[in-house]
Amino acid sequence: MSILVDANTRLVVQGIGRQGTFHARRNADYGTRVVAGVHPTKGGTTWQELDVPVYATVGAAVEAEQANTSLVMVPAPAAKEAILDAAAAGVTTIVVITEGIPVHDMAVVAHTLYPRDAHGSFDKAGRPVLIGPNCPGVISPGAASVGIIPTEITSPGRVGVVSRSGTLTYQIMYELHQAGVGISTCVGIGGDPIIGTDFLDVIPRLAADPDTDAIALVGEIGGTEEQKVGRWIAEHIPNMPVTAYVAGFTAPPGKQMGHAGAIVTQGDHSGETAADKKAELEALGINVGTNPTETAQKMIAALGS
Numbered sequence: 001m002s003i004l005v006d007a008n009t010r011l012v013v014q015g016i017g018r019q020g021t022f023h024a025r026r027n028a029d030y031g032t033r034v035v036a037g038v039h040p041t042k043g044g045t046t047w048q049e050l051d052v053p054v055y056a057t058v059g060a061a062v063e064a065e066q067a068n069t070s071l072v073m074v075p076a077p078a079a080k081e082a083i084l085d086a087a088a089a090g091v092t093t094i095v096v097i098t099e100g101i102p103v104h105d106m107a108v109v110a111h112t113l114y115p116r117d118a119h120g121s122f123d124k125a126g127r128p129v130l131i132g133p134n135c136p137g138v139i140s141p142g143a144a145s146v147g148i149i150p151t152e153i154t155s156p157g158r159v160g161v162v163s164r165s166g167t168l169t170y171q172i173m174y175e176l177h178q179a180g181v182g183i184s185t186c187v188g189i190g191g192d193p194i195i196g197t198d199f200l201d202v203i204p205r206l207a208a209d210p211d212t213d214a215i216a217l218v219g220e221i222g223g224t225e226e227q228k229v230g231r232w233i234a235e236h237i238p239n240m241p242v243t244a245y246v247a248g249f250t251a252p253p254g255k256q257m258g259h260a261g262a263i264v265t266q267g268d269h270s271g272e273t274a275a276d277k278k279a280e281l282e283a284l285g286i287n288v289g290t291n292p293t294e295t296a297q298k299m300i301a302a303l304g305s
Contacts, residue, residue: 002140002185003160003205003212004093004129005032005069009144012061012091014038014082015073015098021049023097023148024071030151032144035065038085058082059089071137071146072096079133080105087113087128094196095146096132106133106194113196130196136166136188149186157182159299160206162199163218164191165247168292172216172245175296181303184212191220199229207237214241216299217286221248224271227280234284241302243287245295246274 009032013024016037028034028050036055037047043056055061058070070086072079072094079101086094113130114122131138137147142156149166153174159181163169166188173183187202189195199217206212215233219226226246233242271280278288287302289295 002143003209004185004187005138005140005144005146007143009033009069009146010035010065010067011069011071011146012036012038012058012065012067013071013073014058014086016047016054020073023073024050026151027145030145032146035067036061057089058086058091062089062091067091069093069146070095072098074098076100076102080109083109083130084112091128093129094131095137096130097135097137097147099134101133101192103193106192110194110196124201131187132190132195134192135190138185138187140185141183147188149188153177154186155182158184158211158213159216160184160209160212161186161216162202162206163188164220165218168245168247169218171292172218172296175293176299179300181300184209199225200232203229203232207240214299214303216295217242217244219244219246219277221246221274222272226277227271230281230284230286233286238285241299243289243295243299243302244281245289245292246277248274
């Protein structure tokens with residue numbers, strides 16, 4: 001078992017240009033069922049590189065090919081409409097690799113996909129799962145890969161991974177792989193200021209997955225989402241091995257580090273620095289590494305204890 005993507009994933013790719021084709025081919029070669037491409041002016045043609053039909057809309061792909069997952073790799077100005085097209089078509093999991101999407105566009109997407117509940121929070125129950133934007137995607141090793149995560153660096157196993165960073169996660173996954181430790185599912189949630197799925201959406205799914213025995217969490221400076229999920233972990237799964245890494249130990253206030261959301265604000269930035277997050281997570285009983293290698297080693301040690 002895995003979360004979000006598996007052998008039943010039927011993938012439609014929005015963005016069938018050079019990059020979309022390259023990564024869709026890799027996903028298909030891994031075993032993911034890529035059933036269609038989408039391009040507004042090429043409906044009715046064939047995506048020669050993958051030998052699947054091209055439709056003008058996601059709705060047509062869902063109707064004809066029973067697509068249930070979308071990979072969005074369109075240019076940033078077109079991303080908002082692409083995401084909304086997938087959601088309106090009934091796609092259940094939307095993975096957005098595109099970076100540089102305007103914050104206003106993502107605000108529109110968030111408020112369209114997820115209405116506010118009585119407490120003012122986004123109500124995601126029964127709504128599409130939006131992963132990203134600016135994320136590496138999702139992989140359930142041995143079952144399916146949707147996105148740009150290198151499939152060669154991991155293998156099937158029982159550690160769930162959720163991360164705001166792509167490359168840092170790759171290093172952790174590779175070092176676990178080298179030690180014979182595999183992954184159940186890795187979810188790259190993205191590092192933009194507005195993303196569809198956060199830590200608190202993914203961690204409970206991993207905790208409920210019978211094939212996930214441990215969790216690796218990769219955070220960044222900025223915001224306090226890591227502390228929120230740390231408190232959830234301490235309350236709901238205190239006995240599950242969890243290790244974490246927070247990128248940005250040397251980041252000064254007011255300087256963006258890598259992702260648009262990885263920034264410690266000027267003035268009162270209590271809780272937003274890597275040191276703050278490390279201290280609070282460790283106080284909650286979560287092992288925190290100061291670099292990806294140490295984080296992988298802590299996970300290996302926890303699994304061996």
